Amino acid sequence: MRKKRLLSYEAKIIIGFILFILLIFLPIPLLDTVVLFKNKIVDFYNKYIQNYPLWAQIFVLCFPIIIFITIKLIRKNRCKYTEDTFYDVKWKWSWHKDKIVNLQCFCPTCNEELYYDDTTSNFVLTVSKVDFICEKCHKVVTSIANENKNVHSAMMINKEIQRIINRKIKEI
Numbered sequence: 001m002r003k004k005r006l007l008s009y010e011a012k013i014i015i016g017f018i019l020f021i022l023l024i025f026l027p028i029p030l031l032d033t034v035v036l037f038k039n040k041i042v043d044f045y046n047k048y049i050q051n052y053p054l055w056a057q058i059f060v061l062c063f064p065i066i067i068f069i070t071i072k073l074i075r076k077n078r079c080k081y082t083e084d085t086f087y088d089v090k091w092k093w094s095w096h097k098d099k100i101v102n103l104q105c106f107c108p109t110c111n112e113e114l115y116y117d118d119t120t121s122n123f124v125l126t127v128s129k130v131d132f133i134c135e136k137c138h139k140v141v142t143s144i145a146n147e148n149k150n151v152h153s154a155m156m157i158n159k160e161i162q163r164i165i166n167r168k169i170k171e172i
Contacts (some may be wrong), residue, residue, distance in 0.1 A: 086160050087142045089114065089132055093161070100158050107134040107141055114141060 007015070049057060083092045085108070093103040105114045114132040129143045144156065 022030055037041055081161075081165065084161070084164070087132075087144055089142050099160060103157060105132055107137060110134065110136045112136040 025143065051084070064165065082094060083090065085091070088108060090106045090108055090111070092106065093100045095101070105116075107114055112134055114134055116130050116132050129145050131140045131143045134141050
């Protein structure tokens with residue numbers, strides 16, 4: 001579902017044009033305010049920052065940019081990570097912001113999408129399991145033990161993916 005915008009692009013252009021006209025014709029001492037602001041910045045620089053060496057001044061200005069670029073690269077690499085093998089099954093997913101969506105599992109031999117069976121036997125088991133079955137191969141590809149009945153296999157795979165991403169981030 002698309003997110004609704006407050007104003008259309010045409011309305012934003014018209015409002016911007018009206019504001020520009022108002023800034024030109026209203027008696028606002030805009031140039032005086034800009035010059036006063038510039039003088040305050042120069043006085044602040046001369047009083048507090050000029051005492052430090054030039055390399056330290058440049059480093060303080062560039063450090064936030066370096067951090068921002070690093071964060072963007074980590075997010076970009078996270079979005080490229082969309083396939084992996086867990087429990088001998090190939091898993092594929094896509095990203096929506098920072099969340100994993102459309103998580104699917106595939107058979108490692110025929111690449112057919114698997115379905116799961118979480119029914120338990122007649123015996124009371126303390127540890128239940130989820131079987132992933134390939135319809136084309138007619139076999140159980142893997143079984144995942146599930147101690148907590150409230151936690152689904154998709155949640156377990158999400159945690160595995162997040163664990164791998166956190167490990168990769170620590171390596172950087």
